[in-house]
Amino acid sequence: TETDTEALRERARACLTTARARTTLLTTCVDEPDLTAQHSPLMSPLVWDLAHIANQEELWLLRAVGGREAMRPGLDSLYDAFEHPRAERPSLPLLPPAEARRYAAEVRVRALDLLASADFHGTRLTEAGFAFGMVAQHEQQHDETMLITHQLRRGPRALTAPDPDPAPPFTGPAEVLVPGGPFTMGTSDEPWALDNERPAHPRRLAPFWIDTVPVTNAAYQAFIEDGGYTTERWWTPEGWAHIRRHGITAPLFWRRDGDRWLRQRFGVTEPVPPDEPVLHVCWYEADAYARWAGRRLPTEAEWEKAARHDPVSGRSRRYPWGDADPAPEHANLGQRHLRPAPAGSYPAGQSPLGVRQLIGDVWEWTASDFLPYPGFRAFPYKEYSEVFFGSAHKVLRGGSFAVDPVACRGTFRNWDYPVRRQIFSGFRTARSEAA
Numbered sequence: 001t002e003t004d005t006e007a008l009r010e011r012a013r014a015c016l017t018t019a020r021a022r023t024t025l026l027t028t029c030v031d032e033p034d035l036t037a038q039h040s041p042l043m044s045p046l047v048w049d050l051a052h053i054a055n056q057e058e059l060w061l062l063r064a065v066g067g068r069e070a071m072r073p074g075l076d077s078l079y080d081a082f083e084h085p086r087a088e089r090p091s092l093p094l095l096p097p098a099e100a101r102r103y104a105a106e107v108r109v110r111a112l113d114l115l116a117s118a119d120f121h122g123t124r125l126t127e128a129g130f131a132f133g134m135v136a137q138h139e140q141q142h143d144e145t146m147l148i149t150h151q152l153r154r155g156p157r158a159l160t161a162p163d164p165d166p167a168p169p170f171t172g173p174a175e176v177l178v179p180g181g182p183f184t185m186g187t188s189d190e191p192w193a194l195d196n197e198r199p200a201h202p203r204r205l206a207p208f209w210i211d212t213v214p215v216t217n218a219a220y221q222a223f224i225e226d227g228g229y230t231t232e233r234w235w236t237p238e239g240w241a242h243i244r245r246h247g248i249t250a251p252l253f254w255r256r257d258g259d260r261w262l263r264q265r266f267g268v269t270e271p272v273p274p275d276e277p278v279l280h281v282c283w284y285e286a287d288a289y290a291r292w293a294g295r296r297l298p299t300e301a302e303w304e305k306a307a308r309h310d311p312v313s314g315r316s317r318r319y320p321w322g323d324a325d326p327a328p329e330h331a332n333l334g335q336r337h338l339r340p341a342p343a344g345s346y347p348a349g350q351s352p353l354g355v356r357q358l359i360g361d362v363w364e365w366t367a368s369d370f371l372p373y374p375g376f377r378a379f380p381y382k383e384y385s386e387v388f389f390g391s392a393h394k395v396l397r398g399g400s401f402a403v404d405p406v407a408c409r410g411t412f413r414n415w416d417y418p419v420r421r422q423i424f425s426g427f428r429t430a431r432s433e434a435a
C-alpha cells in the first residue's frame with residue numbers, strides 16, 4: 001500500500017543517515033595520516049573504505065536506479081574490491097581525505113533526492129526500496145570493517161562509548177534442547193534480505209542441545225590452561241598446522257602478564273573480563289575448543305533454528321524475540337558499546353526456548369561452509385555472494401556489537417576464512433541429543 005511504501009522510504013532515509021553518521025565518526029576521530037595509512041595488510045586504509053562506500057552508492061543508486069552518468073570517470077576501478085586486493089590499496093592513487101568526503105557528500109545529496117521520488121514497485125532492484133536498503137547495509141558493513149581497522153591500529157584511544165550494563169554471572173541452564181523436526185530456514189519476504197538469505201525453504205533437523213550463552217573468556221581460559229593450544233588431538237590437521245606456523249597460543253589481542261591475561265582493545269589495555277563472550281578467535285580455535293569441551297560447533301541450520309523457530313506456532317521469527325525490529329533491550333548492536341555485554345545479558349532478546357545473545361555481541365562461528373540455499377539466485381551482482389560459495393569460507397551468524405540493526409537479522413549470513421580472527425568473532429557450542 002501507499003502507507004507501506006512511504007514507511008519504507010522513510011526507513012531507507014533514516015538508515016542511510018544513521019550509516020553516514022557512523023562513517024563520519026569513524027573517519028574523523030583520527031588524524032589525516034591515520035586515514036591514509038595501512039594499519040594492517042589485512043585491511044584497507046580508512047580513506048579507501050570511505051570512497052568505496054560512496055562509489056557503491058553512486059553505482060547502485062545514482063546509476064543503476066537513477067540512470068545517471070558516472071560522476072568521475074576512473075573512480076570505479078580504484079574502488080572495485082575485486083580489482084585490487086586490500087594489501088595493494090595504499091599504493092593506488094586514492095582520493096585524499098577531503099576529496100573522498102566531498103565525493104561521498106555529493107553522491108549522498110543526489111541519492112536522497114532520488115529516494116524522495118523513486119518508484120518502489122518498478123524493477124526488482126527498486127521493489128520495496130531494496131537498492132536503498134542494500135546500500136545502507138553495505139555502508140554499515142564497511143563501518144564494521146573500519147572498526148576492525150581501528151582495533152588493529154596502534155596508538156592512543158580514538159573512539160569511546162559507554163560500557164554495557166554489568167550483569168550478575170549467568171546462572172540459568174548451560175544448554176537448551178531444540179526439538180527435532182522441520183523448520184523454515186531463510187526468507188522470501190524480508191524486503192531488504194540479501195540474495196544469500198533467500199529463498200525460504202524447509203529443513204529437517206535431528207534434536208540437538210545448544211549453549212544458552214556464548215562461550216565466555218573464563219571458559220576459554222580453562223581451555224588454554226588445560227593445554228588446549230599444545231594438544232594436537234583437539235585440532236583439525238589444518239588448524240593444528242596453522243597455529244603452529246603462526247605461534248598462536250591465545251585469542252588475538254591477548255597478552256600474558258604474570259598469572260593473568262591482558263587484552264588490548266581500541267588503544268586501552270585491560271584485564272580480560274571473565275564473564276564476557278570470547279572475541280577474536282578464528283574458526284580453528286572455536287572448533288578445537290568445542291572438541292575439548294566434548295561438544296561441537298552448531299551447524300548453520302541449527303543456529304538458525306535455535307534463533308528463529310517458535311515451537312508453539314511452528315513458524316520462523318525474524319529475530320529470536322519475535323518480529324519487532326531490534327531495540328536496545330534486545331541486543332548489543334550498532335557500536336553503541338565497543339565491546340560485547342556479559343554472557344546472560346538481554347533476557348528480553350532471548351529465543352522462545354531461552355537461548356540468549358544470538359543477535360549482537362559477537363559473530364558466532366558455525367560448523368558450516370558458505371553455500372547457496374536451494375533455489376538461490378544471484379542478485380543484484382554475483383560478486384556479492386555467489387563468488388564466495390564453496391568450502392573456503394565458514395559461515396558466521398548473529399552479528400556483533402559492531403553491526404547495525406539494518407545489517408542484522410535471524411536470516412543474515414556472514415562468511416570468512418577459517419583463519420580470520422581480527423573480526424569480532426566468538427562462538428557457542430552444541431551437541432547432538434543422542435550423543
Ligand code: AVJ
Binds near residue numbers: 141145416
Ligand atoms: C559479508 C562482511 C563478508 O566485507 O567482504 C562489503 C560485505 N560486501 N562489500 C565483506 C561486503 C561488499 C562482506 N561480508
Ligand code: FE
Binds near residue numbers: 056081
Ligand atoms: Fe564493499
